[in-house]
Amino acid sequence: MLYALKIATRYLTASKAQTALLVTGVAVGVFIFIFMSALIGGLAEFILSRTVGDISHITIEAETDDPSVLISPEGHVLVVAERVRTRTATLSEAATWLPQIEGVPGVRAVSPQISGAGFVTRGAQVAQVSVTGVEPGRESAILDLAGYMVEGDVRLGSGLIVLGRDLADDLALSIGRTLRLESSNGVTAALTLSGIFKTGNGSMDSARAFVSLSTARTLYAMPQGVTRIEIKLGDLNAADATALRIRALTGLDAVPWTDGAEQLMEALNAQAQTGYFLKTFALITIVIGVASALLLSTYRRRPEIGIMRAMGAGRGFVIFVFVTQGALIGLMGGIMGAALGYLALLPFPSRDAFEPGTLPMDITQGSYGLAITLTVIGAILASILPARSAARVDPVTAIGQ
Amino acid sequence: MSALLEVTDLFKTYGTGEAATRVLRGLSLRLDTGEMAALLGPSGSGKSTLLTILGTLMKPTSGSYVMLGEDMISADDRALTEFRNAHIGFVFQFHNLLPDFTALENVIFPTAVREGRETPAARARGRDLLSRMGLADRIEFPSANLSGGQKQRVAVARALMNSPELVLADEPTGNLDRDSANQVMDLIGQINREEGTAFLISTHDEKIAGFCRRQIVVGDGVVTG
Ligand SMILES: Nc1ncnc2c1ncn2[C@@H]1O[C@H](COP(=O)(O)OP(=O)(O)O)[C@@H](O)[C@H]1O
Ligand SMILES: [Mg+2]
Numbered sequence: 001m002l003y004a005l006k007i008a009t010r011y012l013t014a015s016k017a018q019t020a021l022l023v024t025g026v027a028v029g030v031f032i033f034i035f036m037s038a039l040i041g042g043l044a045e046f047i048l049s050r051t052v053g054d055i056s057h058i059t060i061e062a063e064t065d066d067p068s069v070l071i072s073p074e075g076h077v078l079v080v081a082e083r084v085r086t087r088t089a090t091l092s093e094a095a096t097w098l099p100q101i102e103g104v105p106g107v108r109a110v111s112p113q114i115s116g117a118g119f120v121t122r123g124a125q126v127a128q129v130s131v132t133g134v135e136p137g138r139e140s141a142i143l144d145l146a147g148y149m150v151e152g153d154v155r156l157g158s159g160l161i162v163l164g165r166d167l168a169d170d171l172a173l174s175i176g177r178t179l180r181l182e183s184s185n186g187v188t189a190a191l192t193l194s195g196i197f198k199t200g201n202g203s204m205d206s207a208r209a210f211v212s213l214s215t216a217r218t219l220y221a222m223p224q225g226v227t228r229i230e231i232k233l234g235d236l237n238a239a240d241a242t243a244l245r246i247r248a249l250t251g252l253d254a255v256p257w258t259d260g261a262e263q264l265m266e267a268l269n270a271q272a273q274t275g276y277f278l279k280t281f282a283l284i285t286i287v288i289g290v291a292s293a294l295l296l297s298t299y300r301r302r303p304e305i306g307i308m309r310a311m312g313a314g315r316g317f318v319i320f321v322f323v324t325q326g327a328l329i330g331l332m333g334g335i336m337g338a339a340l341g342y343l344a345l346l347p348f349p350s351r352d353a354f355e356p357g358t359l360p361m362d363i364t365q366g367s368y369g370l371a372i373t374l375t376v377i378g379a380i381l382a383s384i385l386p387a388r389s390a391a392r393v394d395p396v397t398a399i400g401q
Numbered sequence: 402m403s404a405l406l407e408v409t410d411l412f413k414t415y416g417t418g419e420a421a422t423r424v425l426r427g428l429s430l431r432l433d434t435g436e437m438a439a440l441l442g443p444s445g446s447g448k449s450t451l452l453t454i455l456g457t458l459m460k461p462t463s464g465s466y467v468m469l470g471e472d473m474i475s476a477d478d479r480a481l482t483e484f485r486n487a488h489i490g491f492v493f494q495f496h497n498l499l500p501d502f503t504a505l506e507n508v509i510f511p512t513a514v515r516e517g518r519e520t521p522a523a524r525a526r527g528r529d530l531l532s533r534m535g536l537a538d539r540i541e542f543p544s545a546n547l548s549g550g551q552k553q554r555v556a557v558a559r560a561l562m563n564s565p566e567l568v569l570a571d572e573p574t575g576n577l578d579r580d581s582a583n584q585v586m587d588l589i590g591q592i593n594r595e596e597g598t599a600f601l602i603s604t605h606d607e608k609i610a611g612f613c614r615r616q617i618v619v620g621d622g623v624v625t626g
Contacts (some may be wrong), residue, residue: 001517304500307493311512
């Protein structure tokens with residue numbers, strides 16, 4: 001209906017100030033919508049990256065063994081051995097699933113690990129550490145170890161160990177020095193400090209040690225298999241679904257990070273709800289604004305509508321004229337608001353450079369297309385009532401002879 | 402002369418009960434093709450009511466109405482809208498033009514709304530009609546800026562746009578000065594003679610009625626002469 005479009009645009013351009021005001025009002029609503037999207041999205045991104053950016057998104061772990069059972073000395077050797085074998089068997093099998101896990105869509109990195117407890121001794125000084133054996137080349141697969149290195153090299157080889165800053169300081173160790181590590185299995189190894197990291201996380205920097213997977217095999221007497229497999233995903237939010245897929249594919253007990261993170265999820269959800277609430281309000285404001293403006297316009301144009309009806313314009317034509325006005329207002333306001341929103345978000349630092357103390361606005365999460373689409377749909381819906389009332393205008397009373 | 406339209410035993414009552422106004426009370430009338438008729442009667446006699454019914458903008462309370470062989474009483478809104486567009490032109494006393502459109506855009510509206518767009522052919526005919534109405538220099542003028550007489554001439558041009566068989570004019574010169582009124586009536590008479598378009602023009606001005614060959618007088622809800 002090209003002709004109805006012409007009449008609609010003429011009506012809008014005929015009262016330029018009124019149309020400009022209306023479009024600006026819509027644009028403000030869209031601006032709020034976009035600002036909220038960027039803020040809520042950026043905030044969630046910020047919180048997630050701070051809390052779960054460095055942890056495994058999906059973890060496959062052996063059934064946790066009670067160490068007291070392991071070291072129980074009273075003639076229960078068989079039972080203990082069986083338990084140990086069961087655990088080892090499960091995880092050595094798991095290791096064969098690695099290529100398959102890597103093939104699951106959304107999986108970005110897979111890190112098979114052997115972890116355990118141990119003591120680091122240097123001279124008379126002793127410190128308890130939690131040891132993680134990772135595959136050389138995958139040191140930074142889960143925790144961005146390379147990014148946290150302050151001295152030396154992240155690369156793990158046989159006979160090498162990487163420690164946290166605080167631990168290295170406690171033991172007065174520097175790069176190239178040798179230390180003794182005794183595992184909870186009673187195996188002792190002499191290792192050379194090849195790197196020092198600092199994550200800012202106190203317990204990590206003072207009690208974590210990284211060795212190569214083969215070193216860990218010796219330390220924990222595990223010629224085969226691993227104790228856990230950590231998996232990193234491209235999308236944090238896909239953890240639940242991906243864990244299910246991995247479980248179905250391998251039969252392994254894949255646990256997503258969201259298990260045990262209910263409070264965080266609740267907080268993020270509440271935040272997202274607040275965002276939806278505000279965005280809905282912005283849309284409702286737009287709808288009410290457009291509806292009232294068009295209703296006023298139909299009232300003002302009643303005689304003209306009557307003339308058009310008398311001249312042979314059908315009800316559908318009249319409806320189309322007013323719905324098109326609504327759609328045009330929504331489109332113009334939507335584009336204007338989206339452009340303003342984008343411009344307003346430009347000065348904020350990008351998502352990778354969020355600084356504490358500033359609003360973590362994420363310009364990429366402005367939902368510009370969605371904002372424009374919803375606005376146009378909202379404006380069209382808003383124009384239906386005025387359009388219908390226009391179509392019902394009685395030409396006789398409207399022309400008012 | 403063949404019958405253009407025929408209404409028989411028309412009744413029209415506005416409102417109900419105490420407030421009921423019985424305007425038409427068994428009015429019958431026949432118009433032939435190419436007629437030039439004046440509709441006379443005092444104010445409140447029901448001239449506008451009759452024109453509105455003949456223009457299919459309103460249905461009578463009872464009675465029959467046949468135009469060009471079609472039953473106008475039983476037709477639905479869509480059919481009547483199309484019928485009006487093709488066969489009936491209107492000139493009203495007030496509120497005639499779309500103020501945000503030019504003279505030409507107003508004139509070609511009946512064709513454009515039917516075809517869904519403004520065609521070059523429609524524009525050419527619109528220009529031609531405006532020139533015949535003596536408005537060659539006002540073609541692209543915003544209609545809101547035209548004088549009263551010019552507006553009514555644009556309205557006549559628009560009424561003729563789709564070459565209707567009948568043009569209904571309700572006091573078209575009612576708020577024009579004598580010269581403008583005469584000019585409009587001259588043009589209407591000229592179109593009637595040249596194109597054979599039938600006109601039914603309501604007025605309570607005897608001089609205006611003098612431009613018409615036939616005089617129809619309404620009173621007490623019927624045709625009295
Ligand atoms: N919509 C209406 N509702 C109630 N009464 C009306 C309406 N339209 C017209 N009337 C009444 O009908 C009578 C005839 O009006 P009208 O047809 O306009 O006469 P005329 O055009 O000859 O002056 C008048 O008394 C008028 O008040
Ligand atoms: Mg009247």
